[in-house]
Amino acid sequence: MTARPVDPAPLAHDRVYRQLRSRIMYGDLPPGHPLTLRGIGRDYDVSMTPARESVRRLVAEGALTMSNSGRISTPELSNERIEELAALRALIEVELASRALPRAHLALIERLQNINAKVGEAVAQRDAVSYIRTNLEFHRTLYLRAQAPAMLAMAETVWLQMGPTMRALYGRLRRTEPPQFHRLIIAALRAGDEPGLRLAVRSDVTQGLRMLAS
Amino acid sequence: MTARPVDPAPLAHDRVYRQLRSRIMYGDLPPGHPLTLRGIGRDYDVSMTPARESVRRLVAEGALTMSNSGRISTPELSNERIEELAALRALIEVELASRALPRAHLALIERLQNINAKVGEAVAQRDAVSYIRTNLEFHRTLYLRAQAPAMLAMAETVWLQMGPTMRALYGRLRRTEPPQFHRLIIAALRAGDEPGLRLAVRSDVTQGLRMLAS
DNA sequence: CGGGCCCGCTTGTGATCACAAAGCGGTATG
DNA sequence: CATACCGCTTTGTGATCACAAGCGGGCCCG
Numbered sequence: 001m002t003a004r005p006v007d008p009a010p011l012a013h014d015r016v017y018r019q020l021r022s023r024i025m026y027g028d029l030p031p032g033h034p035l036t037l038r039g040i041g042r043d044y045d046v047s048m049t050p051a052r053e054s055v056r057r058l059v060a061e062g063a064l065t066m067s068n069s070g071r072i073s074t075p076e077l078s079n080e081r082i083e084e085l086a087a088l089r090a091l092i093e094v095e096l097a098s099r100a101l102p103r104a105h106l107a108l109i110e111r112l113q114n115i116n117a118k119v120g121e122a123v124a125q126r127d128a129v130s131y132i133r134t135n136l137e138f139h140r141t142l143y144l145r146a147q148a149p150a151m152l153a154m155a156e157t158v159w160l161q162m163g164p165t166m167r168a169l170y171g172r173l174r175r176t177e178p179p180q181f182h183r184l185i186i187a188a189l190r191a192g193d194e195p196g197l198r199l200a201v202r203s204d205v206t207q208g209l210r211m212l213a214s
Numbered sequence: 215m216t217a218r219p220v221d222p223a224p225l226a227h228d229r230v231y232r233q234l235r236s237r238i239m240y241g242d243l244p245p246g247h248p249l250t251l252r253g254i255g256r257d258y259d260v261s262m263t264p265a266r267e268s269v270r271r272l273v274a275e276g277a278l279t280m281s282n283s284g285r286i287s288t289p290e291l292s293n294e295r296i297e298e299l300a301a302l303r304a305l306i307e308v309e310l311a312s313r314a315l316p317r318a319h320l321a322l323i324e325r326l327q328n329i330n331a332k333v334g335e336a337v338a339q340r341d342a343v344s345y346i347r348t349n350l351e352f353h354r355t356l357y358l359r360a361q362a363p364a365m366l367a368m369a370e371t372v373w374l375q376m377g378p379t380m381r382a383l384y385g386r387l388r389r390t391e392p393p394q395f396h397r398l399i400i401a402a403l404r405a406g407d408e409p410g411l412r413l414a415v416r417s418d419v420t421q422g423l424r425m426l427a428s
Numbered sequence: 429c430g431g432g433c434c435c436g437c438t439t440g441t442g443a444t445c446a447c448a449a450a451g452c453g454g455t456a457t458g
Numbered sequence: 459c460a461t462a463c464c465g466c467t468t469t470g471t472g473a474t475c476a477c478a479a480g481c482g483g484g485c486c487c488g
């Protein structure tokens with residue numbers, strides 16, 4: 001048998017799905033941005049069939065919405081919806097952080113600090129897409145230690161739904177200081193302080209809500 | 215314009231999706247049950263295309279799994295996965311119940327009691343499918359009052375993933391007494407006792423876990 | 429009699445086509 | 459000048475087909 005498992009199948013619909021998912025989660029597309037099956041097929045050089053499958057999957061995950069007539073677009077979330085999704089983030093991510101805490105050794109904490117430095121750069125440069133990407137990388141790196149794939153998948157689904165909205169929110173962000181709550185998270189991890197960690201994660205996750213009162 | 219909005223489109227893939235989803239969520243199919251696109255098409259009298267779309271959507275929601283070669287089957291969950299999903303149920307449903315509490319008026323409580331009576335009947339008759347259906351109806355009726363559609367959708371996604379496994383678990387259930395924690399939930403709702411309600415919901419949701427130690 | 433190999437059938441994937449409906453523009457009319 | 463109508467164009471939906479891969483059962487050999 002070959003040493004390399006090689007790529008068993010670069011399935012077209014999966015490739016399209018992953019690329020579209022990234023673009024949506026990291027805020028490449030603004031809320032309400034329309035998409036078409038034929039357009040996606042043209043962009044990724046596939047026929048309508050894989051485009052339809054990837055879109056269907058993203059719609060199922062809440063990353064895209066379909067109008068009554070079937071038109072596809074990124075979601076425009078109401079304030080109530082945003083509040084709900086933030087509450088879900090708080091519920092799930094606090095649990096994930098709590099489960100990751102006993103397994104968080106020093107190397108992980110240093111990785112988080114490095115990522116947080118990149119978050120700070122993105123904020124300084126007012127680069128919304130880069131900020132969202134590095135911020136989520138920070139959270140995902142921590143939560144991977146929780147060894148809870150189903151919970152992490154749920155959290156990522158929520159991130160995905162908020163992608164376009166986060167772009168819109170952070171796009172009008174004027175802050176230049178790096179995220180304060182990330183430092184609290186790292187400090188709580190170092191101290192093994194579980195209540196402090198829960199509070200810090202909850203604060204970080206619900207922080208963006210204050211921008212809604214603009 | 216016409217008075218009735220009429221059904222604008224009885225879309226084939228959506229109809230197939232809904233029926234398959236019901237069968238999975240309510241435990242009609244055992245874990246590991248194989249499905250084929252052509253078989254689904256035959257059963258629901260559609261071509262492969264709508265069958266594929268509905269299956270793709272259900273896979274995205276975790277209601278079905280696909281092997282490396284693309285074969286479709288209901289999921290066989292590991293014990294770790296079940297523990298995770300139960301923890302997610304506890305997190306989300308406790309929050310939903312808490313949000314429903316201030317809006318739970320007497321008519322709702324009476325409806326819950328009626329549903330609970332049906333749950334008792336299903337248990338007495340050892341009808342696993344009917345038990346799952348009425349049990350989830352009990353929870354859904356309560357959570358609908360929370361006015362939190364995104365959270366309810368998350369909870370239903372978890373139910374969906376556990377459907378086949380719940381069938382297998384409850385299928386070897388020997389109890390005949392009606393669910394005790396449902397009565398506690400109703401009592402807490404009557405008393406407006408939020409901590410009691412949270413505890414009762416958490417207990418009810420994680421109760422099934424004890425059957426894993428068989 | 430048991431085990432390994434091979435062929436055939438079934439399976440999912442992707443492309444293409446016909447079709448109906450919805451959107452969008454221009455045009456004509458008040 | 460504003461508005462309603464009408465046609466064309468674009469869009470999603472569903473069906474059908476060709477194809478490659480995988481699974482399974484039967485056959486052959488030891």
